[in-house]
Amino acid sequence: MSSADLEIDPLSAARLLLGAELTGRGVTATVVEVEAYGGPADGPWPDAAAHSYRGPGLRNSVMFGPPGRLYTYRSHGIHVCANVVCASDGVAAAVLLRAAVVDTGLDVAWSRRGAAVRESGLARGPGNLCSALGITMDDNGTDLFDPRSPVRLRLGELRVGDAGPRVGVSKAADRPWRMWLPGHPEVSAYRRSPRAPAPGESD
DNA sequence: AACGTGATCTTA
């Protein structure tokens, strides 16, 4: 398994990432919740909710690059969130990592997240996931399959999880591009964006 | 339902 296995569409990549093992600075975790994101209107997967929708810019350029890289962005001024870039070089698509089960390095994860959080909450939510694994904006663009990289990914079997709408997006709010492995308390509850149009009125 | 928080983007 290598970055070539991610040269696929974002929905397939999302399924491939369910159950994958993510390692970040002393913590390894199993990915249990992801969201697929596409690209501009004239690309293969038009997606108004994607950062890449309006073409490459300073923030999102990694999304347009080769697969197997990490795309990080800062959200709401506070949190760092992480995506795995998929599709061919030059085509924008990525999968947001929303939740994971911490397998090893629990003490490290707890020291980063604070002793008060429950074990199932260590990497619950995209911001918390990055916090638990020590992922920062400096990791933007890093090669997840380079053994020297501080953040690495090991792909497993293709898993088909449950699917539903993405959390918190105001565009394409009904599109069922969030996927998760059922039965894990790490998976976030669904929250529709208050700015999204009523269900059924969005593409 | 509200809000803290700041980078990024759109609009002018």
Added chain:
DNA sequence: AAGATCACGTTA
């Protein structure tokens, strides 16, 4: 230059 937006998380 100004204003809106936001792939969040916590508290209520």
